[in-house]
Amino acid sequence: MASPEFATALNMKRSSMSPRTLFSSVMTVITFVCAALALIPLVAVLSYVLINGASSFRLSVFTQLPPAPGLTGGGFGNALVGTFLTVGIASLLSIPFGVLAAIFLAEFYRDTKLAETINFLTNVLSGVPSIVIGAFAYAFVVLATGTFSAVAGGFALAVLMLPTIVRTATESLESVPRDFRQAAIGLGATRFQTTVQIVLPAAIPAIITGVMLALARAAGETAPILFTASTSRYWVRSVWEPTATMARLVFDFATAPYKSQQELAWVGSLVLVALVLVTSILSRWIVRKR
């Protein structure tokens, strides 16, 4: 580059053969290829699930019980109900605790040692492998109550969802402009009135997004469900008995030797992916609406 004639003959024309341009072009191609490679697993998984799932898909999978080994037909209506039930229980447990904890952290004890400690522990909790959380729920609920159950599964999923909810809710609350708080307090609102009537409504869309994403993740979790909710071949009659879930059903049937069960596993995967996708789109839509 720093050739002797540089100062005298200034050439400003673009040359596709100059080392600099060549290097730039090669790097652009490499980044493009890497980006495409990174997309391959996503596209492959989605299309594989879609092709295999759609070929065996029929509406009766939503309404029927799983077939006995060797038989064809049937569905996973009970597992779908079970997934909604466990995730529902998990929501009931984790959303109130998570959001209230976030209010505590963001509004009442912001920038204190205690809040920092709780934030740190929440981050640690979010890094705990889900199988460990399952083992904890097994010891804490299954052994204590003497049975696998939707409650045990819901409890495990709640512990799993809690850090996500606390973190997203804390961030949403903290991002509410200070001006709103000052205005409310200046009008003679108490700290609590300010939080409930002004700060929380302003933060709700973002909190809902966080909760929905946590829900979508929890619905697909298998490890903590394996030995908490366990599984069942029948419809749910009580929250205190073993309960089938979509994730567990896919796990069981995908490894089963019978073709009809393997097909159901693919349809189940498709339904799970669709559930997660719909939840994500819904949460984005809620945020956009604001």
Place this chain on the structure above:
Amino acid sequence: MASELQSARKTETVFRTENLNIYYGDFLAVRDISIEIPKNKITAFIGPSGCGKSTVLRCFNRLNDLIKSFHLDGKLFYHDQDLYAPEIDPVEVRRQIGMVFQKPNPFPKSIYDNVAFGPRLLGYKGDMDELVERSLKQAALWDDIKDKLKAMGTDLSGGQQQRLCIARAIAVQPDVILMDEPCSALDPISTLKVEDLLQELKEKYTILIVTHNMQQASRASDRTAFFNVEANAKGQRTGYIVEYDRTEVIFQSPKEQATQAYVSGRFG
């Protein structure tokens, strides 16, 4: 509590401070504030940036309580009541002494709900529609928005938002309105509207206004306090009041050199 503060609204001097020193931690932010604020007058605080005008203003409704390191010594009386006495509830204080902020800060709610927010907090039992209309009229905003009370307060123009904030503040029928540079984010026409509004409001309310704009202080206020700031040996900048008098005295025949220099535009 509320009625106690309410019934105390009788003296002609609304605020009286005695040797007020304001600290953030060890840092002395403002020193030796001893002034009296008369009723139904507009009192302006002027002075260069960082001289503690807003800090002093926020002591009058105890908004500084939100800052952890804040504390003060000396006395601050509101109609003969010590505002920082331990038995005083700052929430009750703020219901008597409203505030309008530098940046218009309507809630992300409808215009109606913005104005009704304060009265609802107080459990207002009367005709809310009438109160909202009256407050908006007093804030000279009613004619602009009477057909769209359901519209979001945040969708109004800057000047309208600030008048909405004034309507919101007067809806709780306070005794005093504190204004912290209420026009600094507004265009000149909106600024004039707010200044005209101040003249009407002082019939009913006592107004304290912090302003950077000397023309505004000379046009709109009855009394003016000129603040200045002084650095000590450690480089800490402490604000204090140089001169406090009737506005025409401050602007036409101030006693202090510094005041003369500031109001004639030679510094600040």
